[in-house]
Amino acid sequence: MRSSWQARFLLPAAQVLAEGGWLAVVYAAVQALAGGIPRVGPLEFALLATAGMLWGRRRRWTGTVADAAGLPLLAVAGGAIAWFLDPEVRGLLIDGHLTAALSTHAAGWIGAVAIWRGEAHRSAEDDDIQAAQLLRWAVPGLAAPWLIGHMVTAGPAEAAFTAAAFMGTLVFVGSAFTAVGLARLEAVRAATGSDWQANRSWLLLVLGVAVGLTLIGIPAAAFMGVPAKALLTVLIGPLRAILLALLLASTPLIVVIAALTELLRPLLPETITLPTFALPNLAVDPSEVVSDAPTWIFYGIVALLAAVELLCLAVVLYLRWQERRRYRFSQTDAFEERSIVIPPPEDLPAPATPPRTRRRPSIADPAGAYLAALDALERDGRWARQPSESPAIHAGRVRSEGLPGTALPRLAAAYQLVRYAGSPLTAQEQRRVPSRLARLREALHRSHGDTGISLDNVIVRV
């Protein structure tokens, strides 16, 4: 069964973003060690990891030479690209100072590591293992670059490091959780052949976890003093890209609406005034325009976007139709049925009742003192009362087995009088109860020292 688009595109994207995230944190720390400002972010490292992943999952050029030399060469190229992203390096190279350039922005060579990490995802079957391992080790492992970065920087350099590392951490956490979720979903599909579409709850769960962690991380970081600029960078960066994409995507619609409005304007009453919208001028004035290429390029882009949108619309409609058709035919013999069934209240387990706390009996009370004495004997373990024994028989056995004193028999007698006979003790006997309990405890304590074993009665058998 062919894997779905989530597995083919979304999962690798999440994986490379996760790789790019943690590599960006490490890069920021190494750059901080070198006293520089981070120039490469998680996106750039993710792109390099993508190159490594594409190399690892290639279908062509699988000869021995390509296997042996391809990855090292690609890694060197990736490292060089990341190194080259520093403007200072480019300036030095333009000036012809190759040695000085090589000693600048050494952290950029972490780009080679990004290539290598991307290539580690060569097998799609191990996606879930790779993603889980990455999350397991990289989450606590991020502490080291954070610590190093903070220790070696101060002032503006520390702010720059914090911004870069924070962004990398957030990108890593969000994308790693998403990758793990998608990878697990794909593993379930591979194991059972079940349809991904039925497992949207899993997708929602994982995305919810990723978003939740990110949302918790942002205020937490703000509370802990991570610069607000970094937060704005994280929030506004993707937002700006989305707005730009939306604007580009809606350009054909805006143009069509404007054209229609212009055509309908003569039909409207004069009292209604429409806002003016200037269409690109198709009447070319040769005296003002040297080349008409920008106008044609503009209309070409608009036409292309319109065609792409129409194509997307057609694809979506076709897929919806196919889905409905499949669903209609599968009604008769659906392999799997899913439903949300809330158990009826009587089926729900009863709330756990807290265990009844045993009230400690008062030792001033004859019954309480006797029960306390029984507790002491039970803790001691040697003369615990058996269920079949009456208090008197138990007291007799204890005395016959070597516990000295009359405290227990008297406590037992008092207990029997109070509980069984229902006759209250005299005030004098009542006063003696606590002291009898104390004597019993003391006797128990002393009896531990006297085990009855001496060298005289030890027989050694050879």
Add this chain to the structure above:
Amino acid sequence: MSGWLALVATMIVVGAVAAAPGLFLVAAVTLGYASLTRLWTRFGMGQVVYSRSLGATRAVAGDTVPLDVTIWNRKPLPLPWIAADDLITDGISVRERPVLERDDERFGRRVLHNAWALAWFERVVRHFHLEARRRGVYDLGPARLRVRDILGRDAAAGAEPSETSLVVGPRSVPLRMASRNAAPIGERRARRSLFADPALFGGVRPFQPGDSLRRVHWRATARLGSTVSRRYEPARGREVIVALDVQTIPGPHWEMTYDDEAFEGLCVAAASLARQLLADGASCGIAAASFTGTIQQVAYLGPQAAHGQLARTAEFLARIGPISSRPYPQLLTWLTRRFPPGGTVLTLSARDPRAYLPAMQRLARSGYRVEHVALGADGATHAARVRRHGIPAASATLDPGWEEADALVLAG
């Protein structure tokens, strides 16, 4: 968890000492990650209900039986990954899973593996179809359940100990006589009889003029509000017991070798004979020297003409195996303890009758009517050999084989 907590605490302490707020962020993420994984370890298996239900507990070889496997997460915590390994006795196939792996722990079992991702309170029912190609008793269960956390690690495990059985009886095919002068098998009971056996109470019927007052069922009359009389079964004729010889290869009975095709053919022939005898109104039973999952050496089903006797015979044949528990002549001798003289013993075998002819002759001399059915390619020879000793015998064939034959053809 304590290790994770120690790690988080270390990060916080180091972050505070080194004035590195970033470590707090990493500590928070680490704590969240560890807590998440712990969540499924503690609560993953709770309130999970796994069940299976068979469309039928009895089937005939060649039938397809629906099997519904249901898993229900009865708690608000979603389960990212829950798998159930349900053990199925080897020999039955699942249409939706053509390949089932062997179980490592229990011999002769295969694993029906299922995995789901369940939302809160979600119940999933999967509809499988069991294709029963051979007779036998197939056990389903117990099932092993495993839950994985959001990172795909094994978080919790459990078991669903309940077991379900599917009894697959052999096919039964119509009997066909090879020639018109072939004698019918067994004894028959008259459909309508002048005599009813008062010991065989068969229910009640409306009172008819001429019924004796002693025949009126007064309690049923009071309950129904109209007069009803007792109905009795007709007096029975002779009973028939099919004595099945499970040994298919000549030699000592304790040799654990057998001809599987011949044994399955014997089962089909026995079921077909029983079906025909019961259809003719005979009181039919069956006996075999084979183990059926108990310590008893002889499997025996007493003769009955009741409605469910055919199903019981099919279940009997589903449970027996091709390993002989005692010699066939001993089985024939043992029958005299359970089966009264006057009845018919129908011996069914696929091997040379010389080994058990003396026992058959002793039965005949003891007052039993003995008939023999010889199955297989040499059936005609074996039947002739039995007939030479004065015992009625017929040869039977299943063409082209026990799986595809459309009739049991009797000759002789």
